[in-house]
Amino acid sequence: MIDIKRPILSQIKEMVKDIPGWSPIDQLYTLFTICHLTADLEGDIVEIGSWCGRSALVLGAAAKLLGNTKVYCIDLFPEKTDWKQNQDGSYSMNVVIENENYSAYHQQTVWQEPFEKDIAPLYQEKQGILEIFMESVANNQLDSWVIPYKGNSANFIKSIDNNFKCKLVFIDGDHSYGAVCQDISNMDRYLVEGGWICFDDAFSYYDGVNRAIEDKIIVNNNAYELCQQMTRKFFIARKKKANKKLEN
Numbered sequence: 001m002i003d004i005k006r007p008i009l010s011q012i013k014e015m016v017k018d019i020p021g022w023s024p025i026d027q028l029y030t031l032f033t034i035c036h037l038t039a040d041l042e043g044d045i046v047e048i049g050s051w052c053g054r055s056a057l058v059l060g061a062a063a064k065l066l067g068n069t070k071v072y073c074i075d076l077f078p079e080k081t082d083w084k085q086n087q088d089g090s091y092s093m094n095v096v097i098e099n100e101n102y103s104a105y106h107q108q109t110v111w112q113e114p115f116e117k118d119i120a121p122l123y124q125e126k127q128g129i130l131e132i133f134m135e136s137v138a139n140n141q142l143d144s145w146v147i148p149y150k151g152n153s154a155n156f157i158k159s160i161d162n163n164f165k166c167k168l169v170f171i172d173g174d175h176s177y178g179a180v181c182q183d184i185s186n187m188d189r190y191l192v193e194g195g196w197i198c199f200d201d202a203f204s205y206y207d208g209v210n211r212a213i214e215d216k217i218i219v220n221n222n223a224y225e226l227c228q229q230m231t232r233k234f235f236i237a238r239k240k241k242a243n244k245k246l247e248n
């Protein structure tokens, strides 16, 4: 549990120290801070792309402090046999969920070196990423706040009801242009006025992420405002409708 009277950065560091993944502490700190921009908004938090839970724990810890907020973590949560090596040595995945095939990392593949160094060893002890994720959440007593969903954003929205409201969407799944556009379109309709979308790896090395943000959010969409970039997180808010003038 985060103690707001102690430095947050060191508590985040401690919380994720044994959780495999790539999200650095400064970026996790940014995410934690963004959650607090949503304090007076209704709705929950949705994360697309959770891996073993580094960012999910930080979002969950913030949700616990905010109260009345859950974090839905959408991921394909691949098992060992879901990964396939491509001719150039890089890796892609195909995950079967309830007889449906979901593929990822086909355009933006996972390079061989990080796969063999960081991903393959995880499967030596555990069957799949979901198992590691659930363990991370349970070890931090965040089970009541962090809810995993095995699938993609398209399935997720079929599983929720029409009244679902979201105040923060964190997009860190497949970084290809098509997948990011899909994630935006699927979640955008549930975002409350003043709610935030946050993109991982924005305006860094992933052309698909950059183009999706530009095409879907910035260039052709005047529903958003207040964009900011901190570390590699780019975040932007859904515009609030103009307040009606108060009549005397």
Ligand SMILES: C[S@@+](CC[C@H](N)C(=O)[O-])C[C@H]1O[C@@H](n2cnc3c(N)ncnc32)[C@H](O)[C@@H]1O
Residues within 6 Å of the ligand: 020, 021, 022, 023, 048, 049, 050, 051, 052, 053, 054, 055, 056, 074, 075, 076, 077, 078, 103, 104, 105, 151, 152, 153, 172, 173, 174, 179
């Ligand atoms: C970079 S990792 C996420 C890292 C995580 N946010 C963290 O802080 O550790 C990307 C994740 O996206 C998942 N993923 C890839 N394509 C996806 C898709 N179409 N829908 C949902 N999750 C996807 C992968 O299984 C992987 O767990």
